[in-house]
Amino acid sequence: MPATDDDLDETRGRNSKVNRLIETYELRGLGGELERLWTADESENRKSLRELATLFNRRLVQSAMEDVRMQSLDGEAENICRLLTDEHVASADRTRTRRRLERDGVDVDALEADFVSYQSIRTYLTTYRDASYTKNAESTNSVKETVQRLRSRITEVTESKLSRLAKRGELLPGDFRVIVDIRAVCENCGTQTGVIALIDDGGCDCQE
Template sequence: MPPDSDPTEYKVGRLIDKYDLDGLGQELEDRWLGRGYESQSLRSLADWFNKYILEEKFNRAGEPPMDGEIDNIYRLLTDDEVTSGMRLDAETALEEKDIDPENTRKEFVSHQSVYVYLTEHRGASKQHSSKDRIGSARDTIQRLQSRLIAVIENHLEQLRNAGELTIGEFTVLIDIQILCEDCGSSYSLTDLFDRGGCDCE
């Protein structure tokens, strides 16, 4: 299904337009659907896209990254287990290349942003057989998450416009975590679906 909306209505589309990354939207769709690539989860696609944007920032700053540098900087900026000192070192390294670390973090997209862009703008859809209950559940939940995000965004914008809430440009993030009380393992819903279960025998 060809795109029938303005891509800049979506965060992913705005970034593709900003950095002149023609063809990246098609590659995102192909990677999600497994056309010419091994099918990737939305979370891994978000990480892949964010690293692509980070590398583009390096190139535009005239500082082509060394092997492994993008993966390392991205991990230091986004991993909750990274110490504040290590994160500060990464931010300093970016500033030395005239790359704004705070703006960089703001431009990183969530897996939900990728899903909304692919399904609403590009019209992409994963077709599942009637036996694929996980696939069906995944699609249903992602649609509900997207709807909830849209409702939250709408209310926040109305409150801001009415002067009842002070907030700058914002992104609504919804992260569902599943805790298995038997084995104690915890996963995001996407990761639990991707791996096919928890650590229970």
Template sequence: MADNTASPHTNYKVGKVLSEYDLLDLHAELPDLWLGESGEATSLRDLADEINIAVLRQAMERAGTDPLEGEAENAYRLLTDDDVSAGVRTQQRNRLERAGIDVDQLQSDFVTHQAVYTYLTNGLGVSKETTDETEPLEKHEERIQRLRSRTVAVMENSLSELREAGHLSLGSFDTIVDLRVYCQDCETQYDLGELLRRGGCDCEREDT
């Protein structure tokens, strides 16, 4: 594989964010972290969280604050975790804004695991080989992720062409394809990745 990690590819959102926040070391580590060449492989979702936390930490440092150990991680959780109440989330936003951080801009710079996958595979040319020893769930998730990334690419190209031709009024945008699975038997709904990680829906737990 060619060394495409020398500098971020800023025509992709992940590369642009890593460049703007001077996260060059993290950029260089991304392929190894995903492939697990230096240890346990890191999931796409964990990679996205790691990038976003690094972005938040850098924003705090640029604003003149010196975040304590774990402070950026906790601030990120309070901004993004679904289990956090609206009141607590607002308090965290206010704390960051009082420190001089543009929270709206900060959150628009956060990346998704889809964007990370697209950047690794299309931007950096990283491929994750699957073998017969690969876990079946992981293998199928990788296959679905590739299809989703291609869907995102087609949507982005089409929207950009329509905008440039004057057929569509649209500012800067990110394209998100959210895959969810609804089980009619136990009436539960999951993000695809969550369903695969937990090994099934509530039906299995009810039968045991």
């Protein structure tokens, strides 16, 4: 979701859009939940800022539906939020969803204007709740050590196999140096990054 005027206002020091919406929609406890999910360890199902923005927008949809006493099935608010926000949703499906909400009394234009971006969530957590996320150094170091050991092991085994092939005459003699490059490809933007560098950077830049 692109940055909105509200997102820009927050960077200028005005009231947090997220904080305002929590009060307007009476989403008590959601601020603390967002902070816990963002600052949790990876092993505790930590959520990214984008995931938290999606969670927040779903709560807005659920609250808007409850305000007009709109009957819904389990998980329907989540699906409606997806239909309204996912750019890959067919326009006909989005239109049908909007019309259904409007028939039941939901002000869809106002609801969509209230949807937040991950930038808004980040501003709310870091500026208004003074929260911060620190990576588990022991965990990341352990992963890096494992990757480095595997890379060294693959290099050692490959060099040994090449040497044996050369001795049996199945490979032309010569000096070979094996280079093992373990890289990760971001499925969102296609960027390739060395795994160790990816861990040090805390992820791909496009996911900030």
